[in-house]
Amino acid sequence: MEGLYFFMVTTLVTSTPALSAYKLPAWKRAMDLVLGGTLLVLFSPLFVLCWAAVRLTSRGPALHWSRRVGKDNRLFAMPKFRTMRIETPQLATHLLQQPERYLTPIGALLRKTSLDELPQLISVWRGDLSLVGPRPALFNQDDLVALRTRYGVHHLVPGMTGWAQINGRDDLEIPRKVGYDTAYMQAQSPRLDLKILILTFWKVLQAQGVQH
Numbered sequence: 001m002e003g004l005y006f007f008m009v010t011t012l013v014t015s016t017p018a019l020s021a022y023k024l025p026a027w028k029r030a031m032d033l034v035l036g037g038t039l040l041v042l043f044s045p046l047f048v049l050c051w052a053a054v055r056l057t058s059r060g061p062a063l064h065w066s067r068r069v070g071k072d073n074r075l076f077a078m079p080k081f082r083t084m085r086i087e088t089p090q091l092a093t094h095l096l097q098q099p100e101r102y103l104t105p106i107g108a109l110l111r112k113t114s115l116d117e118l119p120q121l122i123s124v125w126r127g128d129l130s131l132v133g134p135r136p137a138l139f140n141q142d143d144l145v146a147l148r149t150r151y152g153v154h155h156l157v158p159g160m161t162g163w164a165q166i167n168g169r170d171d172l173e174i175p176r177k178v179g180y181d182t183a184y185m186q187a188q189s190p191r192l193d194l195k196i197l198i199l200t201f202w203k204v205l206q207a208q209g210v211q212h
Contacts, residue, residue, distance in 0.1 A: 133159025
């Protein structure tokens, strides 16, 4: 099965032209509102605890708003619980020299458990994110943005999790990540989104593919 997925990914990346237009399916927005809203309510006590923990253990705000690339390459502000010190350069974690030295006292725990991602449920409710889709690139990840634009992935609403996240997350090189994004673009469905969400929870429990 894994070999089949990899074959699909390779084929799509090398042969799929960019889409000229993309409209968010009605079922996808409905899932974001219903399921995303439910998760936001269920996790609200945990949200408050994380907020307080960040404020009490490090200097600065509880939320970090990063400039991300959204649908059709429009920039938007995406919230996360702050896991890095406020003087940290605005770079992807894997590009930082000794990134662990920038972590707050509870930053590693928040990242390992993915609790730092909880505030993004607000972005899902607002429509900047979907529950499932390509993870939004940082505003300065030009190589990732360019390759996604080449294959039409930039037309998708970015997601809290995605096909690439359950197949490697931070461990994936950019071409392979875009390959998984492209494969998802062609195959997206309610069933696939639910499968990705379930597998995401499993990956979070195992803390797989997380870089610190």
